Structures are given as C-alpha cells and as structure tokens.
Amino acid sequence: MESTEFDGLVLGLAEFVRRDGRYPYPELLSHALNKLALEVTAVPYPRTLTGLLALLEKPVKNWYPRRSLPKEFDSDFGLLYEGVLSEEASRYFYEELLEQGKIPEFATAATKQIAIENYQFYKILARLQELYNNDTDPKRVQQEYVLLRLFLIKNGYTTPAELRKVFSKTRYIDIQEIGDLYEDCLEDEVCWNCDRCGPLFKKYGKLRGIKPSACNDHRQNLPYVRQITWKQGLRRLKFGIHLRICLPGIPEIRLFSTLEELHKKYPEQLCNIHLYPGIDRYDLQLCFCDKSTWAVDIKDYRSPYNLAPKLTSLFGEGDLRYDEGFYVIPIQRLQQREDYLEILREQVTKLPSSTHLLSDAVFEERVINKIEQLREGK
Ligand SMILES: [Zn+2]
The missing domain is CATH 3.40.1350 (Trna Endonuclease; Chain: A, domain 1)
Structure with missing residues (x-):
C-alpha cells in the first residue's frame, strides 16, 4: 500500500460525505476500502458499515498502516469527525492534494469540479499579482486585492446587492467572479455564523464549525454565534474558500x-x-x-x-x-x-x-x- 492509496481514501470519503453518505459508494471509496481491508492489521477490520465509520473517526495513527501514511497528514486526527470529513482530512484534501495539483487521473468529475472551484480564488490572485508587477497603477491593484481579501474574511455570507455595493467601482475585480466564490443558501434556510470561525453547519442537531480543534463551542446563546436572517439571494462562502x-x-x-x-x-x-x-x-x-x-x-x-x-x-x-x-x-x-x-x-x-x-x-x-x-x- 502506498500513500496514493491514502489519497484515494481521502478523495473517496470527501465525495461520500458530500453525498450525505448515500449509496452507492463512490467507486474510488470502494476501491480504497477494499485495499484497506487487506492492509489494516493493528485493529480487527470492522464487519459493518457502522463499525467502519466509527473506525474512520479514530486517530489514523492507531489503525492505519504506518508505512503508507503520508507525513503531511497529522495522524492524531481521524479521517471523519461526526460523520463529515475531519478538519485535518479537509485541510489535507484542499492543501496537499488540490492545491498541489495532486488529483489522480481516476478522480471523479465531482472532485475535479471542487478543484476548479477552489482554483477560482488563486486565478484572481495570480492575475492581480501579474497586474501588480506590470500595471501602471500597482497601488490601486493592491487596494482592490485587500478589499477583496478582507471582504472574504469578514463575510461568510453575502447577497448580490451587497457585492454590487462593495465592488461596483473596482477596476481589476469583477463582481461576477466574487459571486462565484459563494453558493446559494436554500430558501428560508436557517444560517449561522461564528465570528471566530465563519459559517457553521448543523450536524446531529448541533452547530458545528469548520475547525473544531480551534473553535468548538457553538451554543446558540454565545455572543460570537449569530443567526443570519435569510433574504432573497443570500449566499454562503464555498467550503474551500472558507477553509x-x-x-x-x-x-x-x-x-x-x-x-x-x-x-x-x-x-x-x-x-x-x-x-x-x-x-x-x-x-x-x-x-x-x-x-x-x-x-x-x-x-x-x-x-x-x-x-x-x-x-x-x-x-x-x-x-x-x-x-x-x-x-x-x-x-x-x-x-x-x-x-x-x-x-x-x-x-x-x-x-x-x-x-x-x-x-x-x-x-x-x-x-x-x-x-x-x-x-x-x-
Ligand atoms: Zn467558531
């Protein structure tokens, strides 16, 4: 087993979780799990899906074959956490795989789509860097970059009206491309935001943040946890941009x-x-x-x-x-x-x-x- 098997397992799980764990399993995941069943010796390999999901939540250092574990993965983490990708698995997926261009040939269209979405910000960044070095007005390019960056940090949610207000006069940044870094919220969806870690998700009736190791208390009465009132056109940062x-x-x-x-x-x-x-x-x-x-x-x-x-x-x-x-x-x-x-x-x-x-x-x-x-x- 090599670390590419580990990468396959992470990619497969990412897709599995995005489908809310519905059957059939992504092919990538089935393949990775079959391999895993042969390789796991540190613990008895679970015979049920529930058992397997529980194993995937445990720190990988306790069960994953150590020789095949990439050193870039923090092995104190599991691959899943409360039924979704753990923060380390998410980080690994985006930072070590997508951003390093390590998407295997056999990755599915869904994974490739995420890679493209994630790439959107870096495309803007690269363009602005190029302009900064060659344009006649680097000061303005810099100002607009800071405006964009601060906006993404401070606004986990936005609306087209707000985007128009903030970016109507930018010369180098297009409103549409900023809008593309966000996705639509469902109509009348109850949305929450944490001032310390951004948009929250509801999981098992509890609010959950993107980085539990740094921010994990999201009781609704806490002053930094705020409900976002739904309005027409409300949009939330895409996961990769948030992360x-x-x-x-x-x-x-x-x-x-x-x-x-x-x-x-x-x-x-x-x-x-x-x-x-x-x-x-x-x-x-x-x-x-x-x-x-x-x-x-x-x-x-x-x-x-x-x-x-x-x-x-x-x-x-x-x-x-x-x-x-x-x-x-x-x-x-x-x-x-x-x-x-x-x-x-x-x-x-x-x-x-x-x-x-x-x-x-x-x-x-x-x-x-x-x-x-x-x-x-x-
Ligand atoms: Zn938080």
Whole structure:
C-alpha cells in the first residue's frame, strides 16, 4: 500500500460525505476500502458499515498502516469527525492534494469540479499579482486585492446587492467572479455564523464549525454565534474558500487590528502597517520611524510537525524588503501543546536567523518594546 492509496481514501470519503453518505459508494471509496481491508492489521477490520465509520473517526495513527501514511497528514486526527470529513482530512484534501495539483487521473468529475472551484480564488490572485508587477497603477491593484481579501474574511455570507455595493467601482475585480466564490443558501434556510470561525453547519442537531480543534463551542446563546436572517439571494462562502482564505484570515485580521491601534496611538514610532503587501507575499509589513521594517506571516496549524515544512524564507525583494521576519503562531496553539515552539525550531532547518518563530502575544510585546525604545530615543 502506498500513500496514493491514502489519497484515494481521502478523495473517496470527501465525495461520500458530500453525498450525505448515500449509496452507492463512490467507486474510488470502494476501491480504497477494499485495499484497506487487506492492509489494516493493528485493529480487527470492522464487519459493518457502522463499525467502519466509527473506525474512520479514530486517530489514523492507531489503525492505519504506518508505512503508507503520508507525513503531511497529522495522524492524531481521524479521517471523519461526526460523520463529515475531519478538519485535518479537509485541510489535507484542499492543501496537499488540490492545491498541489495532486488529483489522480481516476478522480471523479465531482472532485475535479471542487478543484476548479477552489482554483477560482488563486486565478484572481495570480492575475492581480501579474497586474501588480506590470500595471501602471500597482497601488490601486493592491487596494482592490485587500478589499477583496478582507471582504472574504469578514463575510461568510453575502447577497448580490451587497457585492454590487462593495465592488461596483473596482477596476481589476469583477463582481461576477466574487459571486462565484459563494453558493446559494436554500430558501428560508436557517444560517449561522461564528465570528471566530465563519459559517457553521448543523450536524446531529448541533452547530458545528469548520475547525473544531480551534473553535468548538457553538451554543446558540454565545455572543460570537449569530443567526443570519435569510433574504432573497443570500449566499454562503464555498467550503474551500472558507477553509483556505476566510479561516486563516481571522487571526491575521485580529493581529492587524491590534497593531492598527498601536499605529494610531504611536504614529511617530510605528509609521505604517501594510496588509498583504505585494498582493499577499506575506501577511503584514510594519514600518518603524528608524527605517527598520518587519515582515510577518501568521500560521495557525495544530501540529508543529505539519507546519515546519511550510516555513520558508519570506519574500523580501523591492518594496517587500525587511530587516526582521516573523512567523507568528496564535497563542492557543502553544497552550494546547507546551513544546510546540521547541519542536518547530527543531524541525525547521531552512530559515535565516533573522526570521523568528513566536506566539502572537509575544510578537505584540516585541512591537510594544520597539515602540518604547524609539520613544525613549534609544
Ligand atoms: Zn467558531
């Protein structure tokens, strides 16, 4: 068994779940399950569908043949969670398979359709990057990109009227292509949104978020859980866009807002903050009055082992030049696992010494210290 079998299993399950687990099984899944039955030796192979679904919810490290498990998959997760793809399986599906173009020939039309949908955002991104480098008005391209990106992070739901209002004057972004990143809600559907993790789904009578390891309490009376009133034309972010654009954007915007406050208070020390500079080469650029520049990228991964291979030197040419680079991890991740940074530093080998790994809380302190130093004229 090879890791392509694992990929086949994930793709098959993705499709199975999308059909709400109805028969017949996708061919891809039947094929993967047949192979699996021969290979699983760590536990007795379940004889019923219920037993099999229960097994698929267990951490894969406990039952999946270890030699065939791709190292990019965080094996503390199961493949399913409460009957849908687990957050790690979703991440793996989108980030490691779709975005790496690792869709096998035998993938079905439905999977290929998802790949195309997911690609829509990257198509816009690539076009804007190209324009940024060649157009006469890169500033405007940048402004419009930030407008789009912020809109997707802040609006898990939207309507055509709202899209027209926000994007009517954009020169490089078409309203229709933004609309295509959303899908129709059903008429009179009761929709919910979490301010911390975006659109919610109802599963077994409970509201469920897209990333339970980071946000899992969605009782309806909580202040950050809001009902969205249905209106004509209501649309919800497509799953892949929610997972890959909106969700990672939430900690990015949180840090940006905190820094904005500091900038407003100390504009003479922290002179400027650029969001997604150079059309998203990294997340934030901080410019201080002593002409030093910091580059920041925020990464919210549960496992330091999965994050480590994603960390490379931040892009630093032209206007994106920086003196210090920072990979910033939301503090919750470090609270969940005390040796997080230790493991990360051990695993990361390709970073220059001017790029630091730290939590968002420690990063904020560093910025405050820097401002203090500059105020004291040191
Ligand atoms: Zn949430």
